[in-house]
Amino acid sequence: MRAPGLALRSLLPFLLGLPALLALQGSLSDFWASVLITAGVNVILAVSLNVVNGFTGQFSIGHAGFMAVGAYTAAKITLAAAGWAPAGLPPRLADGAVFLLALLAGMVTAALAGLLVGMPSLRLRGDYLAIVTLGFNEIIRVIIENTAFLGRATGLSGLPRRTTFAWAWMGVIATVVMARRLLGSTHGRALLAIREDEVAAEAMGVDTTGYKVKAFVVSSAFAGLAGGLLVHLIQLCTPRTFTFVKSIEVVVMVVLGGLGSVTGSAVAAFGLTLALEGLREVQEYRMVAYSLLLIVLMLTRPTGLFGTREAWDWLPRLPWRRRPEEGA
Amino acid sequence: MRIARALPLAVLALAGCPKQEAPAGPQPILFGHVGSMTGNEATFGDSTDKGIRLAVDEQNKRGGVKGRPLAVKTLDDQGKPEEAAVAATRLLTEDKATVLLGEVASSRSLAMAPIADLDKVPMVSPSSTNPRVTKDGAVTRPYVFRVCFIDPFQGTVMAKYARDTMKVSKVAILRDVGNDYSVGLADYFAAKFKELGGTIVADQSYKAGDQDFKAQLTAIKGKHPEAIYVPGYYTEVALIARQTRELGMQQPLMGGDGWDSSKLYEIAKGALDGSAFSNHYSHENPSPVIQDFVKAYQARYGSVPDGLAAAGYDAARIAIDAIQRAPEVSGPAIRDALAATKGFQGVTGVITIDADHNAVKPAVVLKIQDNAAHYATTINP
Structure with a gap:
């Protein structure tokens, strides 16, 4: 009885989301489309980082590194497939298929990078992990800057513009569904147990390192997806996009939204992107206003906007809706 | 805590003040400038912006172009390519800029170039010297130009x-x-x-x-x-x-x-x-074109213009020149006029736009003595 219900819960957002996004896409101006795509990319980054920083209670600040891995993989694939037109397939469909393939490949390589970094470093805790992930972020960037195949510091230009509003927000749906389903699963409970008390979790038989690495790999894969989507929006893949400043921005979004809250980090990422765009008019004062906003929010709500709660926890309990018992 | 809550509002109110007043009369021709006004390379964006505004205001004193005044709108990109792309999109689709000016750094211009092509709005980069900015592989980008020499x-x-x-x-x-x-x-x-x-x-x-x-x-x-x-x-x-x-x-x-x-x-x-x-230029070059520019810039901003200010000034003036020569104020017409630029007397030298939309012009070499740069020689292409 449970299995079909679960499958439906995972698939329904996609089935309902796609037509809605396609309908919305038609009514968006170019500018709003690109702002909303950027916002969507940031939501994917924040929600996926929340899996490590929020659910598992680890502190990773190398998200942009995994983004870069996914972005370069996807960019190389779409560049290689440029001009490739299989017979009998309409070109738009072929482009879409290549792009989907490129994004998936980007996720796989980013996940592999996550595994490679996670295996040795997730035995570390707290500050040490932060330093290792930061180091990895820089290593990735330096490797790219010194590899002729990846275009060195100039990067790869001339990418096709493939990321549309629907593509980006389908990615958002996938990320949010992943995070929510993960949180409700055995894995998710193990991650929460690690966050609450690592020693106690280990004493209860939770394979702490194993679960941490798994969370890290999943999180990296979605960072790779965000990278792939971003470079096919700006049609340029350069190491300058993936500096540790980008990683810090994502951490800020997660902390601001509330560590452990999926809707919180999504709302924070979305809100911050729009706020920064709105503040563009005020030029030099933009970053001052932005920083002040962060300081004030942290002073008034140290647990972040949502804490560990989700947006619907504030809704009145509806008779037909069973509230799942949250462990946190 | 109450003060802390009021602060961002106060900052926003302050920051909102320096708004451009809307000029009366005919609809202005808008130049959109994307620059690094903040970040590591903030002086680049700032100098370029000053040069552009000087050129535009001088033209407005002469009555504008085709009976219409000129206006400049500058958006900051914090020195990030992805920000430059969004800022360019905003200027072209929301503000309907006629010409896009920027960026100094090639990596940011590379992020803006596809957007200019997509929206069919001419873009003039003042000082991006990487060849790929105007030429993507073997194809010259139709709407992207520069007023500087290349690497x-x-x-x-x-x-x-x-x-x-x-x-x-x-x-x-x-x-x-x-x-x-x-x-x-x-x-x-x-x-x-x-x-x-x-x-x-x-x-x-x-x-x-x-x-x-x-x-x-x-x-x-x-x-x-x-x-x-x-x-x-x-x-x-x-x-x-x-x-x-x-x-x-x-x-x-x-x-x-x-x-x-x-x-x-x-x-x-x-x-x-x-x-x-x-x-790109030396402010000590005795040529009257350069000395007039240096005097005007100093009178307005109180400092000697650097090369990026001169390049920004030339980028705006070449765009103005092209709009004057174009039969109508539209992207394709201005682009054709820009591509036909020949022997334009700019501050950074006599500029001719070649088939790849690069400026063919001399470079100057400056020698540093007593902690200041002095004009040494001009080297022709």
Whole structure:
């Protein structure tokens, strides 16, 4: 009885989301489309980082590194497939298929990078992990800057513009569904147990390192997806996009939204992107206003906007809706 | 806590004040400028913006273009390519800019170029020197132009200067590997210098943001070069110059237009005396065109215009010239006029736009004496 219900819960957002996004896409101006795509990319980054920083209670600040891995993989694939037109397939469909393939490949390589970094470093805790992930972020960037195949510091230009509003927000749906389903699963409970008390979790038989690495790999894969989507929006893949400043921005979004809250980090990422765009008019004062906003929010709500709660926890309990018992 | 809550509102209210007043009469022709007004390269965006605004205001005093006034809207990109892309999209689709101006750094111009092509709005980059900005692979981008020379030319200029004027034959290179501009210049310099019979004795690298360059400089010192080519940006170059002298090396340094900032001399404190760099223009050039520009700029901003301000001024003036010559104010018409630019008398030299939308014009070499740059020579293409 449970299995079909679960499958439906995972698939329904996609089935309902796609037509809605396609309908919305038609009514968006170019500018709003690109702002909303950027916002969507940031939501994917924040929600996926929340899996490590929020659910598992680890502190990773190398998200942009995994983004870069996914972005370069996807960019190389779409560049290689440029001009490739299989017979009998309409070109738009072929482009879409290549792009989907490129994004998936980007996720796989980013996940592999996550595994490679996670295996040795997730035995570390707290500050040490932060330093290792930061180091990895820089290593990735330096490797790219010194590899002729990846275009060195100039990067790869001339990418096709493939990321549309629907593509980006389908990615958002996938990320949010992943995070929510993960949180409700055995894995998710193990991650929460690690966050609450690592020693106690280990004493209860939770394979702490194993679960941490798994969370890290999943999180990296979605960072790779965000990278792939971003470079096919700006049609340029350069190491300058993936500096540790980008990683810090994502951490800020997660902390601001509330560590452990999926809707919180999504709302924070979305809100911050729009706020920064709105503040563009005020030029030099933009970053001052932005920083002040962060300081004030942290002073008034140290647990972040949502804490560990989700947006619907504030809704009145509806008779037909069973509230799942949250462990946190 | 109440004060803390009120602060961002106060900041927003303050920041909202310097709004442009809407000029009465006919609809203005809008120039959209994307620049790094904040971030590491903030002086680049600031200088360029000042140059653009000066050119536009001068034209408005002469009655605008085709009976319409000109207006400038500048958006900050914080020095990030993805921000430059969004800012360009905003200027073109929301503000309906007629011409897009920017960016200084090639990596940001590369992010803006596809958007200009997509929206069929001409874009003029004041000082992006990477060849790929106007030419993507084998295809020239239809709507993207620049008013500066490209990296190959700037690299070869310094190679010629080193061989012909400085008469050196052994040069070491110290490049910023994280910067496409620096890598490009270093490669073209090395190629031309070897072609002219010189040898590159050492090729070391650093990264922007580094503070200590002693390891690379010690390695270079061991090879006994006669000069060191450092095609980086001003902050690191100044630090490198000081550490070179601290190590007891007296060789002159050479570089490109990334040196051009008053900050260079503030940080170097005389360590760069005897060094030389290629640039777009020199404010000491006695030509009346340049002297008029320098006077107008000084009267308005109280400082001597640097090369980027001059390039921004020329970018705006070439766009104005093209709009005047175009039969109508539309993207394709202005583009055709821009492509046909020939012998335009700019502050940074006589500019002709070639088939690849690059400016063909001379470069000047500036020599640093007494902690200030002085005009040394002009090298023609």
